[in-house]
Amino acid sequence: xxxxxxxxxxxxxxxxxxxxxxxxxxxxxxxxxxxxxxxxxxxxxxxxxxxxxxxxxxxxxxxxxxxxxxxxxxxxxxxxxxxxxxxxxxxxxxxxxxxxxxxxxxxxxxxxxxxxxxxxxxxxxxxxxxxxxxxxxxxxxxxxxxxxxxxxxxxxxxxxxxxxxxxxxxxxxxxxxxxxxxxxxxxxxxxxxxxxxxxxxxxxxxxxxxxxxxxxxxx
Numbered sequence: 001x002x003x004x005x006x007x008x009x010x011x012x013x014x015x016x017x018x019x020x021x022x023x024x025x026x027x028x029x030x031x032x033x034x035x036x037x038x039x040x041x042x043x044x045x046x047x048x049x050x051x052x053x054x055x056x057x058x059x060x061x062x063x064x065x066x067x068x069x070x071x072x073x074x075x076x077x078x079x080x081x082x083x084x085x086x087x088x089x090x091x092x093x094x095x096x097x098x099x100x101x102x103x104x105x106x107x108x109x110x111x112x113x114x115x116x117x118x119x120x121x122x123x124x125x126x127x128x129x130x131x132x133x134x135x136x137x138x139x140x141x142x143x144x145x146x147x148x149x150x151x152x153x154x155x156x157x158x159x160x161x162x163x164x165x166x167x168x169x170x171x172x173x174x175x176x177x178x179x180x181x182x183x184x185x186x187x188x189x190x191x192x193x194x195x196x197x198x199x200x201x202x203x204x205x206x207x208x209x210x211x212x213x214x215x216x217x218x219x
Contacts, residue, residue, distance in 0.1 A: 001029070028056055068103040068110045077131050080138045082106045090127035090146050090180060100125035102143050113143075113155060120160045121147050122177040132184035132192060144181030144194060149206075167212050169201040 006013040017029040028037040028049060037049040041061060048060035072087040083105040088098030102113040115125050127146040134140035143150045148162030162179050163170035171178040180197040187193060192206040203215040 066110070068105075069112050070099070070101060070103075072098050072101060073103070074128075075130060077133070079133045079141070084131055086128045086131060086143065086145070088127045088145075089129055098127050100128045100145065100147065102128055102131070113152065114157050116147070116150055116157055116160050120157070121162065122164055123147065129181060130183050132186055132194075134190070135186055136190055142184060142192065144184050146178055146180055148177075148179035149181060149184075149194065161206075161212075167214055168204060169196055169199040169214055171198045 001017045002008045002014045008014065017027055028039045030037055034048075035050075036059070037051065037056060039047060039049060039056070041047040041058065045062045047058050047062070049056040050059050051057075068085070070087065073085045074088050075086045077084040077086075085103040087101035087103070090098075100115060104111050104113065118124060125147055128143050129145040131144070132142045137153075139154045141152050143152070148160065148166075148168050150157060151159040151161070161168050162177055164177055168179045170176045171180055180199075181194055182197045183195045185193050190208050194204045194206070196202055196204060200216055201214040202217045205213045205215065207213075
């Protein structure tokens with residue numbers, strides 16, 4: 001909870017509504033105006049409760065506030081009537097642990113793109129840094145980050161390109177599933193250019209026929 005008269009952009013102005021609640025129990029916040037209590041359920045969804053016989057009984061489960069699923073935003077993109085936001089950046093020497101997400105706002109409603117599974121990537125999906133959009137097909141686009149390149153069509157994943165299944169360069173040319181994509185852009189010939197960090201082959205191109213070419217750079 002926080003007072004409207006305080007600067008609520010400062011996290012120190014927020015306080016637990018029920019600091020005495022056991023850690024393993026949800027903290028029920030009383031709402032006198034609606035004669036109920038509010039708390040998160042086991043899945044983290046905002047839920048309305050009523051007290052009956054000394055127990056809290058849920059009466060409205062899964063109340064979703066109007067907003068994205070997280071506040072992890074790094075870059076924003078406007079494309080085809082949507083506002084996209086990638087979740088986080090990275091450093092080769094530091095695992096930031098930011099969950100991989102691509103949020104998008106469409107018709108005043110927030111959504112989240114499909115996320116690749118551990119089986120698709122060989123590792124946890126993290127640190128989505130950038131995006132690129134096919135100029136010839138509005139439904140075709142890419143995300144890039146610690147996990148290499150993820151290809152989408154009609155909001156569904158169709159491919160994941162990383163060092164385990166393509167010539168995409170791994171971090172420091174080591175045998176790893178990490179391939180740190182820093183930026184991506186299509187050129188006038190519809191070739192996708194991707195810039196990689198912490199590797200000797202900093203630039204990779206993907207032509208319309210799906211040919212991948214690495215362009216080494218010597219310091």
